[in-house]
Amino acid sequence: MFQFIFRRLSLVIPTFIGITLLTFTLIHMIPGDPIEVMAGERGVSPERHAELSAQLGLDKPLYEQYFHYVVGIAQGDLGQSLVTREPVMNEFLTLFPATVELAICAAIFAILVGLPAGIFAAVKRGTVLDHSVMTLSLTGYSMPIFWWALLLMLVFSVTLGWTPVSGRIDVVYWIDNTTGFMLIDSWLSGEEGAFKSAVSHLILPSIVLGTIPMAVIARMTRSSMLEVLSEDYIRTARAKGIAPWRVIVIHALRNALIPVITVIGLQVGTLLSGAILTETVFAWPGIGKWLIESISRRDYPVVQGGILIVATIIIVVNLLVDIAYGVVNPRIRHNR
């Protein structure tokens, strides 16, 4: 097991080099430069432009800039934002809890709805229930996130007035930033209605962000369950005379979960990339919104650093998924 983890970790290094190269190249390929954007409509004199460029290190050749950037990363320094002059890491850490909170709630929604839906569809294969679950999940999967968000907002926030339109909590509350997680902070604050407000702000973004993972999980669970249900050992379990629910939940689900866990792990990528759109539409102050804004400002260090951190998270989660896989599946555990 230890050897297995070590081997997986050694594969991470080339991935990192690839990511730094890719983000660096792509962001510098976008036309426009940060100084012009900062200056705005009024423009900036050529002398001032050159001065600022030299100050920010943007006058050096690209390979030198890249080298400087990589050396910084190796020392754990992601650089400073060109706009706010704050270290990228600090900005990230302030905003990250909001995204994590949203992603966790979306994942919970996706699993709580997707897993049972997939199981039911498989057990009731070929019935109306099965077809409706599969049609709904295909619809959910194909839905453009921003459009789905606007649609839900229109129905539930604007027309019905059930949920707030945007933000993390009503402006009337002033919540101390203890953990960065609004649900916990608002609970701790003890202010009346604060927690409820935080929850109601989370509902729509979580559903929007969780829709695609939910659809993927439902479809994967269904096909995996169908495969497992036709296995010989399911017949053996039934021949023992154990209750049907036990056959499904204990004997079938445990086996069916193996591929589903992998898929859930892969959805972390979808959640983080989906967060960019969801956060923008719902004005959710997380890293998705932060990245989008930094791209439009040509804030090179923020874009590079932000993407690198997000990529790291995805890599780590995938590694954890591989380990979880070994825990669920004895065949893998023993082969290592």
Added chain:
Amino acid sequence: MSLLQLENLSVTFGNFRAVDNISYKLEEGEVLGIVGESGSGKSVSSLSVMGLIDFPGKVGANQLTFAGQDLQAMPEKQRRKLTGSDIAMIFQDPMTSLNPCFSVGYQIIEALKTHQGGSKKALKQRAIELLTQVGIPAPESRLNNYPHQLSGGMSQRVMIAMAIACNPRLLIADEPTTALDVTIQAQIIDLLIELQRKKKMGLVLITHDLALVAEVAHRVIVMYAGQIVESGPAAEVFRTPKHPYTQALLASLPESSSGKARLEALPGVVPGQYDRPQGCLLSPRCPYAQEQCHKVEPDNQGPLDRQVKCHTPLDSEGRPAA
């Protein structure tokens, strides 16, 4: 009262009759061999006794009783109490019949817990006893093994331990040795027969292996295309087969073709869903078929304990009656 009694049992999948009106009886402590080629309905008929035929399969019978209890009229829950305890089954491929995610101990104890209950310690003790009974060395350490750590023969022993866990009165063995090595086959059969004698179980042995049936079964049923074509005491059926199909099965054994370049074989294949012939189902392949064989389905002939489904049963010389 017979242990198991079927009368006109049919299993249909849509329009297809996988099992077509079969009837047989099994007494307590009796070994019944069911032989026939693949797709002749041997396994499906046994699965229907276990109550394991799923939608869209349909089971119907005039009578389906176990020790006098009507299995068809029984509520689902009550029937599950019988399955796995009084009626148990072992399957063809032991390597895929054990759940790969659970240890051997868990799977045996689960069977015990479902039907008998008891303390954790007692259950574990009983599981160890069972593994000893089926001849698994170092049973205590084997309890924590996972199926992928066992060989095929070991897995089948575990399957047998699981099946006999609740002291069944009827054990159905569906080609228990087909997936195993030849050297292991004999051991598994010896074990099954030994357990059957010790526990006085009724045993239904489904197999392709005619020699095996001849050796261990009291009575034998020959199936073809979902029907029973011949039944009777094993020794008699094999010495003087009355049905042309049984005769052909025996002739196809390598032992019967010694000195010949090719093995004997019936031309053609078992009829499927769309090419079921009129009259006798064997008629297109039967060397003795006459005009009426192609038109009229034969009835079962002969006394109850020695039946044959043929218009012109063979005589003791192996020739069709006039």
